[in-house]
Amino acid sequence: MKTADGSFHYCYNAQAVVDADQQVIIAAELGNSATDIHQLIPMITTTVDTVGVMPQTWGADAGYCSAANLKHTTGLETAHQTEFFISTRRMKHDAPTPDAPQDPMPAALTPRLLGWPRG
Numbered sequence: 529m530k531t532a533d534g535s536f537h538y539c540y541n542a543q544a545v546v547d548a549d550q551q552v553i554i555a556a557e558l559g560n561s562a563t564d565i566h567q568l569i570p571m572i573t574t575t576v577d578t579v580g581v582m583p584q585t586w587g588a589d590a591g592y593c594s595a596a597n598l599k600h601t602t603g604l605e606t607a608h609q610t611e612f613f614i615s616t617r618r619m620k621h622d623a624p625t626p627d628a629p630q631d632p633m634p635a636a637l638t639p640r641l642l643g644w645p646r647g
Contacts, residue, residue: 529562543567545575548585554578564591568614569600582608590615 529539541562545555555574557567568588576582582604593614601612619625 529560541567543571545571547583564589565594565597568592568597572601572604582610584610586610586612586614588612588614590618593617 529537529541531537531539539562540558540560541564543555543557543559543564544553546552547554555571555578557571557574559567561567572586586601593616598614601614605611
């Protein structure tokens with residue numbers, strides 16, 4: 529993997545799905561991809577294969593946010609009565625949470641309008 533200093537190192541990226549109630553890892557993968565974007569859908573599949581049902585709620589950080597993942601999870605929400613909460617942007621830990629908009633959302637709302645930089 530290419531690292532922050534521009535060199536390449538033997539590195540791995542780990543993914544884990546944890547049952548929030550029991551605090552038990554129910555799915556895990558190890559790969560050599562530097563980003564998490566392409567790992568969300570395989571982790572969903574591994575989780576369902578492991579536990580035999582679609583969990584009711586999912587949470588994922590901004591590293592998993594992409595147009596393809598948002599589209600895929602929207603279809604899963606409808607088909608399986610589940611909810612996905614995927615952060616659309618990174619924030620520093622000490623940054624204040626922005627106020628929610630008070631006006632109606634625009635009809636042509638896109639992730640970019642929400643401040644999400646990826647396409």
